[in-house]
Amino acid sequence: MKGFQPKTDARVLLVEDDDVDYLVARRLFAQMVDVRYVVDRASDYEGAIEAIRRRDHDLLIVDFYLGGYTGLDVLREMAAAGSFAPVIVLTAAGNRDVDLAVMEAGAADYLVKGEIIPPLLERAIRYSLERHRLVEELRALSLRDDLTGLYNRRAFMTLADQQLKLAVRRNRPLSVFFADVDGLKQINDTYGHREGDLAIASAAEVLKRTFRTSDLVARLGGDEFIVLTPDSSEQSLRTMINRLWEHLDAHNSSERLRYRLSLSIGVSTFEPGRDGSIAALIAAADRELYAAKHRRRTKSATTLRAMPHVPVRGFGAGIGRRGPPR
Numbered sequence: 001m002k003g004f005q006p007k008t009d010a011r012v013l014l015v016e017d018d019d020v021d022y023l024v025a026r027r028l029f030a031q032m033v034d035v036r037y038v039v040d041r042a043s044d045y046e047g048a049i050e051a052i053r054r055r056d057h058d059l060l061i062v063d064f065y066l067g068g069y070t071g072l073d074v075l076r077e078m079a080a081a082g083s084f085a086p087v088i089v090l091t092a093a094g095n096r097d098v099d100l101a102v103m104e105a106g107a108a109d110y111l112v113k114g115e116i117i118p119p120l121l122e123r124a125i126r127y128s129l130e131r132h133r134l135v136e137e138l139r140a141l142s143l144r145d146d147l148t149g150l151y152n153r154r155a156f157m158t159l160a161d162q163q164l165k166l167a168v169r170r171n172r173p174l175s176v177f178f179a180d181v182d183g184l185k186q187i188n189d190t191y192g193h194r195e196g197d198l199a200i201a202s203a204a205e206v207l208k209r210t211f212r213t214s215d216l217v218a219r220l221g222g223d224e225f226i227v228l229t230p231d232s233s234e235q236s237l238r239t240m241i242n243r244l245w246e247h248l249d250a251h252n253s254s255e256r257l258r259y260r261l262s263l264s265i266g267v268s269t270f271e272p273g274r275d276g277s278i279a280a281l282i283a284a285a286d287r288e289l290y291a292a293k294h295r296r297r298t299k300s301a302t303t304l305r306a307m308p309h310v311p312v313r314g315f316g317a318g319i320g321r322r323g324p325p326r
Contacts, residue, residue: 011038013057015048031118045069053214060087075105080166086128145219148204156218171272175232178285181223182262210244
């Protein structure tokens with residue numbers, strides 16, 4: 001991905017597969033007087049999706065036609081990835097149906113190629129960024145958990161359903177981790193609810209450090225957390241669990257705690273080619289979590305085990321080798 005970097009007010013991703021149109025857009029940006037942007041280019045759909053998942057940009061300008069894909073595909077992928085950056089779509093003259101379709105799909109604005117002048121482009125960008133700022137403030141109030149800053153149940157269910165539809169369309173696996181904090185009631189009873197809140201917040205930080213920015217990490221409520229990981233093989237799931245264990249051990253080693261933070265988890269996976277739902281994935285992961293708790297209580301196992309389900313497969317584990325309160 002190439003970029004040119006004048007004095008910056010925002011970072012823009014220009015998704016344009018035509019070299020001539022890219023140079024035209026570059027000249028438009030260079031002619032802006034009052035504002036300058038860092039502008040990166042993605043020259044195809046795949047490059048755009050890679051950049052979207054990194055979430056490096058404040059705004060996207062997307063050519064509607066991208067080889068075998070369209071701007072609508074980009075907007076759908078952004079929605080599935082939980083990316084809410086504003087998008088301005090470049091359309092052909094006189095294509096009213098396309099203009100309406102991209103706005104209904106969530107674009108902040110559209111501009112007609114051949115009619116764009118620097119003040120018009122600058123105004124469209126400024127309006128889109130300001131509208132996005134206001135929408136994000138409202139979204140944060142309704143989709144974020146106050147204690148942890150993670151997505152809440154409402155946000156997770158909405159975004160997870162979009163991710164599942166994308167996994168079905170792309171014929172790719174998708175997994176759900178269900179986790180809870182071990183011994184939270186005992187922490188609350190022994191040290192007070194403030195300490196219990198700190199345990200929940202600490203668990204959230206461990207989860208955020210463990211998973212990718214493209215994964216959905218949410219707090220369902222109480223001591224329960226959930227994570228959705230797209231494109232997850234069984235080996236990658238085990239790698240994630242090992243990383244979670246390492247981060248939890250690092251937390252327990254570095255913090256001056258009166259107890260050891262401990263998690264139990266269950267994992268379920270949607271397999272391509274089968275019917276499934278987010279509710280079924282959550283229920284399967286929840287079963288695996290409680291099976292892991294039972295195994296820990298009976299000391300029959302402390303490692304992962306394979307457990308087939310239809311249409312999901314799952315396994316569970318206890319994370320945190322020593323119990324919570326000492």
